[in-house]
Amino acid sequence: MPRHPPRAKETLITISLTAPAAAAASPEAGRRREPRSSARRRPDRSQTRIGYIFVSGYTVLLLAFGILPTLYAVYLSFTKDGSFAGVDNFVKVFGDYRFLPAVAHVAVYLVFYLASLLVFVVLLALLVHGLGRRWLSTSYRFVFYIPGALAGASSVMLWLFLLDPTVSPVAFILRGFGFDNFVQTVSVDNLPIIFTVIAFWTGAGGWIVIMYGALNNISGDVLEAARIDGAGPVKTAIHIQIPLMRKWISYMAVMSLAAGTQLFVEPRVLSQASKGVVPPDYSINQLAYLYAFRQGDFNGSAAISLLLLLVAGALSAIFVFRGGLFERD
């Protein structure tokens, strides 16, 4: 008798958790059913009109804050004082003594960040998914997700305390690494790791939840077949689950790459908080900011932004095509 109520609750949670996953698992089924029934009720034209209305808000914002500024940046980057300047701005930016160090900083950070994200998010998602107890798995996902609710700048504020050995609750760890004061902790060599830790802490939770959804998507029949063939959890993960999650993993890589190349808030806040020990020109985006607002050179700034866009675009293309993001099943 006493066992029943908890069990009932468990099943409830299971239902609420699996429902969206199930819907996602059979999108064809849902799609097939809906259009048919609605097609009978409504004429096609008004439906498309509604569609346009729904999408218009996004399109207007995309044009105003995405496409047009990009085009303006393209225009700015090839001109100087309103007249065509060829690649002068790009040459100038390449020749800037701060440019290559900034590129190196961001590249090293991306390597650390993407590697840790790919390895640990997949691993944690598999572990959480493998947990037998539903309530435990739910609580883990919730805990992982909490830091993601903090906006970039405010999470850096929190890290400012954690990283300062004089006030940090984990000062003993910092001192263990030989960092006795804040200046030593945030020395330039440590920054890629620090930014990786901050970014992982804020961003990984959301991805774990998404990966969990992807894992739920894998049909139970496949897993059961694997189990019958004698595959343990590790073999199942390597041969069944990870290959089937490939699209989600490359989606995560593309999104994180885009976010990572734009590294700005973290070094900027850290630079201000460390009174300049973290240089104000650490990342590429910061350099673009300095160009525009400290030197009044909007053209050079646009050139940097455009370079960033091209490189991030090219790298994303690799993930998109190698990861089969746009392939249909």
Next chain:
Amino acid sequence: MASQHRRSRLVPRIIALATGIAAVAALTACSGGGGDAGNSQYGFDAAAQDAKAPITVWVDSSREPIANAFKAANPDITVNVETYDGNSGGSDSFKTKVALFDQSGSGWPDVVFSTQQNDTSWASKSNNGGQPFAAVLNKGLLSDDFLTGFTKGANDPMTVDGNVYGVRNDLAPVVYWYNDTLMKQFGYDVPKTWEDYQALSDKVAAEHPGYILGSVGDSFQGPYIYYWGAQAPIFQVDGDTFTSNFSDPNAEKATKLIDHMLANKTLVNDSVFGADFVQKYSDKVLGMPGPAWYSGALFQNKDSLNAPAGSWGAADPLSWSGSDKVTGAVGGGVWYGSSHSTNLAAVAKFLEFVTSSDDAVKLASGLPAYQSAADTWLTEQASSGYYVGDFKSAITTAASSVWNGWGYPSFSAETAYASIIVPGISAGKTQADLVPQLQKEYDNQAQVQGYTVK
């Protein structure tokens, strides 16, 4: 797009200019031709004036009271007081915002307070084709009588080719602060020269280890107190030429002094504003060279050293024997008027009020730059009896002996110092190891900012 901006800005400016000329012509016709008319009466192209136009004033939070006091004292002038970060720490928000207003061709504030001294480098120049933001103040806007009332050299950082672009709010000359109680207890004399200071450091290190004579843990102490005070030519501007020379004998003296005292541990690498400085050193500081505002920021601040009355004193600034008796300076805010203002009369009135009025003395948080205000302020401070010794004389001497060879280019000396020297020292390197790198960074920054590096 940029050319379009310029064209669209040009038309209203021509109209404004024409109406301005017409208005002035009409006025001179009425007054019978008295006074030298014309838009160049201030030394720049002023906008059409309207004596009733409201003025917008940007201040940091510490300057908000004085702006409000002006508002209360002048009910006939509409003043919009807006607070911003005051450009502190070289944040460049002043420049950033003006750059955007220059792009849009409108929206400039009428008066701006900045905690930095190098804004004149860009505010006195045309940026991207617009009119320079800062109004020339000594060509008709403010009277010579008023301007000569400033402490000698106070407005030097804002003076380019004889044009004064801003008026100094406060001065921050470096004096020598000493803990009278401890010095007497240990039987030491207050140092008068940097040589004395270094000799004292050896004595302290041997006899009373753990006690300190200063800090270089912030980015301002090194350049502004030790190098500036030694007349080191590490940050100089002459027109469009920037020079930084750390191998000059004066610079080497400062470098060696810092290394010597870091080695004997009487100079520490902790920020004086850091949480652990107070914890570690509140009763261990024997003395330190520092700006006048250490008074309120460290000694009389209950969150900092919180010294009991009668324990600390200010002495004349340290100098190198055989050299000029000069000192450095750490900051001191500046007020700018906008050349785009439509109510320059109110702007002039405001600038005079905030620097020289009785309210300015009452609300001053540091040594006022206006001589008469400074005298009143110093007398008040001295009569409170908080500091031992001749506080007034020490500060006054320091205020008039700031070395004028230090440059004010469009970038801060602190940025590179913070990212190279502070972490370098913390990692165990010496000042001498690091200064070549610092000089290179200064040269690079100057080049990027468009200076010729020599």
